[in-house]
């Protein structure tokens with residue numbers, strides 16, 4: 005039985021433990037690199053590339069690493085803020101990743117490769133980019149509270165007045181495993197109800213492919229295994245992503261709802277369908293538990309969970 009070792013970041017200096025059970029050397033504190041590796045950031049559901057939160061993260065990282073190129077992902081590429089917000093709820097997940105992959109390819113600053121941060125749903129999609137494209141390649145991937153093993157309950161709307169969210173929820177409730185919902189409602193693409201597993205496996209295209217749940221994914225395995233580091237962050241009090249352990253590839257067992265951990269899913273680990281085991285064996289997976297609720301980044305806290313990870317994994321010399 006493999007040991008899960010996680011760092012618990014509680015505003016303290018983290019001690020780093022690699023997953024699964026191998027010490028990973030801390031990157032030495034070198035002098036500031038002359039040309040820091042570029043960064044792509046994919047925002048979460050209901051957010052936009054230009055929101056206050058996303059803009060301030062970009063600005064702060066640019067301040068931390070002078071000369072760094074930071075791109076906040078925007079879907080659709082052209083469109084109003086409202087179009088962008090809607091795209092988080094409505095659309096075809098595969099197509100959205102394709103659009104971003106084209107944009108990345110067309111961005112000269114990213115041509116030599118980059119690091120990537122995905123927030124919540126954005127982390128799922130940036131992993132999809134790595135697995136299907138990875139050209140140019142991602143070096144360090146950090147996902148915060150991303151539903152990697154899907155969600156067993158719809159993500160609660162932030163407000164009753166959020167009409168886009170409520171309409172998407174209502175449509176998803178009417179038939180989340182219908183073909184229309186699977187192709188047109190983003191959350192349906194990663195809705196994995198452990199008590200309707202047969203329906204999920206029969207209807208779902210997106211998440212089953214992304215996780216290699218029904219088929220080996222040799223291209224994904226080759227690409228994911230090229231990462232220098234895959235840092236996956238779970239928020240210990242996350243009540244938005246259910247189950248919260250989805251952020252570290254955990255799911256719940258049918259009926260008993262006992263936790264099934266990453267390495268206990270045969271398709272992920274024993275059979276290594278997408279390369280997670282390869283990456284884990286190389287000591288390049290870091291499972292991190294941050295204190296707080298969903299996306300509680302505590303960004304303004306220099307010693308907060310998110311800042312510490314950014315300091316360690318972003319801005320290295322190319």
Ligand SMILES: *[C@@H]1O[C@H](CO)[C@@H](O)[C@H](O)[C@H]1NC(C)=O
Pocket residue numbers: 096097098099186187188193209210
């Ligand atoms: C999205 O569209 C693609 C074709 O571009 C299709 O193959 C796929 O099944 C659709 N659905 C999802 C959830 O990606």
